[in-house]
Amino acid sequence: MDTNIPAGATRRSGRGELAIAIGVIGLALVIYWQVQVMPASPLYSKVGPALVPTLAAIGLFGLGCALLNAAIRGGWQTDEEAAAAPDRAALAWVAAGLALNVLLIGVAGFTIASTLLFLCVARGFGSRRIVRDAGIGFTFAVIAYFGFAKTLGINIGAGFVENTVEGLLPFIRKG
Amino acid sequence: MIDRRNLLLSTAAVTTATWAGLGATTAQPIELLKIMVPAAPGGGWDQTARTIEQVLRATNAVAGVQITNVAGAGGTVGLPQFVNQWKGQGNALMVGGMVMVGAIIANKSAVKLDAVTPIALLTGEALALVVPASSPFKTAKDFADALKADPTKVPVAGGSAGGSDHILLGLIAKAAGVAPAKVSYVAFAGGGPATAALLGSQVAGGISGYGEFAEQIKAGKLRVLAISSDKRQDGIDAPTLKEQGIDVELFNWRGVFAPAGVTDDQRKAMISLMDKMAASPEWVDACNKRGWTRITRTGDAYKTYIAAEIVRLEAILKDLGIG
């Protein structure tokens, strides 16, 4: 529980809201820009590919301005939400798990990448039992891999672990 | 490292295959055939690959077949992978066809078909120009005349813009002396919705693979004005466009390619494998069931054919404002 915020603190910066509003306006501008650089199609059509995106860009710009206005007036988050500081360490663990997964799934295969993801997320949620988590994650990933990938013949990214297990399978069947 | 992985993988796969077939001898030139389908399971290329698998296994030409699907953007996501990651693999094929030629042009793909080794053209499907049963058009000439009179009054349904259906309409328009881009083309997400629009008389005409319309034509709900093949087809009671004075011919063809960097021997072995397969009664039977026209053209003849197609499609797609 974050107890650092004094009970009487009602002043809010609305900085997060400001960033969100600016982001929405930025997205509107990017959409508009992308529509402008799209080459005109000579094809016969009464409503071209640019109309709806242009309307979307204009609409989003207007909504972004409304958000900006709200942000400048102190933001719209509920007091409870604004007061609760996010647990950055936990977020970092989960984000690290996701990043590792993206980096490793192609190189190391599905099972290893998933086990690491599982470990990092569990750690982010406060679990300290690394060996147990790794065991559960690994088992879950292997079952998922062979359950879905093999019955349907989908290749969901085989790596060292999958190939080893698969290489052993015929022997297990025979023996 | 990579080699060991592949070795492991292929041993594993071969063992499973042997386990199933119990017949792999070393005399076979290709034991495990790997096929890349640069599209999602279920489509025309995927069915081509799975039919190849079925025929090759039934004739004991190979011990095992492994199919990998890499879907996306008319094959232009799979093609670069095939070129880079499958380089030099003598036991690998990729399915491709006219749609891929079009997609490479439309998507301005950096990797082109000249980066792979043409092995064999296998099948083609004629497209059909159809109208609702109640339509005033009786012949392709009626249709072309109406197009000439006012192209905006003749909305034609088909698949996505720049695809084979749209290309055929563009070619017909051009032959009739109408600017291809001026034609009123209504793109639908696939043959099903396009056929529904025709059955409900929402559009004046439609273009798709003949098979897509065949049953509706038999039931008398749609009328076929022409098919796009060079000559009349067995089992299809329809005149060609050429017969009716519209000098257009288009096949939605499909074939196979080997990766870049295969040896000449590997290439020849693959060509002879495909030649044998295409001549087998099993293949003939499978093609008949699916309504595919068999067009077998291997090696250099196939290469020349593709080169000509690329030139032709580039021109028409440019007219349609794509690519």
Next chain:
Amino acid sequence: MDSLAGLTKGFAIALTPINLLWCLLGTTLGTAIGVLPGLGPALTIALLLPITFKVDPTAAFILFAGIYYGAMYGGSTTSILLNTPGESATIVTALEGNKMARKGRAGAALATAAIGSFVAGTIGTLGLTFLAPLVVDVALRFGPADYFALMVLAFVTVSAVLGSSAVRGLTALVIGIWLGMIGVDLQTGQARFTFGVPELLDGINVIIVAVGLFAVGETLYMASRASTGQDEVIPLKGSLWMTRDEWRRSWPAWLRGTAFGFPIGAMPAGGAEIPTFLSYYTEKKLSKYPEEFGHGAIEGVAGPEAANNASAAGVLVPMLTLGLPTSATAAIMLSAFQSYGINPGPLLFQTQPDLVWGLIASLFIGNVMLLVLNLPMIAIWVKMLMIPQPLLYAGILVFATIGTYGITQSIVDLLLLYAVGFAGYLMRRYDFPTAPVIIGMILGPLAEQNLRQAMTISAGDWSVFFTRPLSASLLALAALALVAPVLYELWSRSRSRVTTATKA
């Protein structure tokens, strides 16, 4: 009474032990793949197509039909328990279903979904048996202009999920519309918003966005709050099954959901998602407890679940009567017909009566099987909520990864999933509703394409939307849905003023 005779014969075929076994296999497999986000019935059937080389057609189609219906059941389970929709048609189910699960009513939510699916599936299959030719006749009258009007009507439903602020809700909606337009434009073949990434040319899969926003975003949000220990999940409160009150609230929603799902599913461009939106909106408007919506209202699970199962039956109407595939799954099933040398078309009922009636009978049987399979499973599923948070959320993320990466093996898709997840976290933290993104993403491109098709056909005449009777009445209905609540508000306010005045 031709249909009745056919159906009797069909039951004789479907009730043979071997075909029952195929049906069981199909429904079980369907439930399993329905659970996995990203792996839908279309892909599963496509992967199982080679089976057509080995078994007879009736058996293969019984298997495929089981997968098709089963996937709809399975998709709702993860929506409710894990807030991770397995299919795009079960996204709406997650809105109320997951809230119910958190309140300790997971059992009731799963039960109303299963029974609702059974009721809708059975009524839908009855419709397929007896009304198919009639329904298909009406469905074919819908042209692009009418579809556009239907989409406009469906857009009104977004008002039910806007949340606490219209500005933030609409922002989410427009962002969704934009996401839906990424990719190659169907009408001109031009790439829009792809930023040179070839993987984006085919557009973004709506399931990736839904799983990203709901599951990944939720996980990040919960992680950020993990140490403060809020948002406790209550595994079970009260009875495991539905209470009498929950029954009473569910059954009208099932019937209404069916009424949306079946006809819209039968329309060539209808789909399974739009009826779930319409059903959710209707239930919220008609409910005696509108304040419960957003916090776990059972009608919000019952209606949409019935709608998506009824639409599954609806999709089979044009497929079996005309040979028209109107969904990805139907298209794959048709190609399976072809590998047997059977050409599905308007004459299918005459040329292949055994196959068609066997298939329809197996749909009835499959529905019963799914109910029997799923109801006892509920007790086990609910235990899933007792898994400690660290393991549960870790499992959810691994699960989402299998679904996304497993099918396409595309790192781009995986990056998208996680990026959308981060956006989902921000949306949650800054009180943006996420459902409008999904609605925008599904309806936006459909509305745009139909509008442009209609305008190309009419050669630029905007009046088509008002001169076509279907389109005009749908637009009128949309206008009514927007204006009526405001008028009602004014009316009841003035009336209460009158009553207070008379009392005083």
